[in-house]
Amino acid sequence: MRDAAATFLRHLRQAVRLLPEPLGPPLRAAQTELRRNLQLAFNLASAHHRPVVIEPLRGATEGRLRLHLPAGVCWGRPQDIPLPPSLAGSGWGNGHPRPLTVMPRRRAAANVWFLHHGRQALCLRLDLSGTVELLRYRPRLRAWTRC
Helix, strand or coil: CHHHHHHHHHHHHHHHHHCCCCCCHHHHHHHHHHHHHHHHHHHHHHHHCCCEEEECCCCCECCEEECCCCCCCEECCCCCCCCCHHHCCCCCCCCCCCCEEEECCCEECCEEEEEEECCEEEEEEECCCCCEEEEEEECCCCEEEEC
């Protein structure tokens, strides 16, 4: 009986480990800000029939939006976090931010952005057709999952 209880508890701990940890408040705020800026950029590009650029470092000017990040959230991919499997063979190696260019008709320049805070990370992939994929790194599983 005692062995069965110990085995059950071990399996229960493993199952709990697989449950997703909540995304930390700074990364959750950054995720919300990123989604809002992308939606605004797509709307502005369609309304004005001109490209709109989202940049993390510059101020907002005509045709450019500045992404504001919460304190402690950093750009880039830490070395101890692997690339998502979909980027493994792409030749994409660093996590430095490049401007995202959003064009009319929901088109966009392909790009990948990484944000991290502590051991948690987010990966935004924006492809040429304007499709947005947001992935989250789960440190306990050492794996990327969709947000």
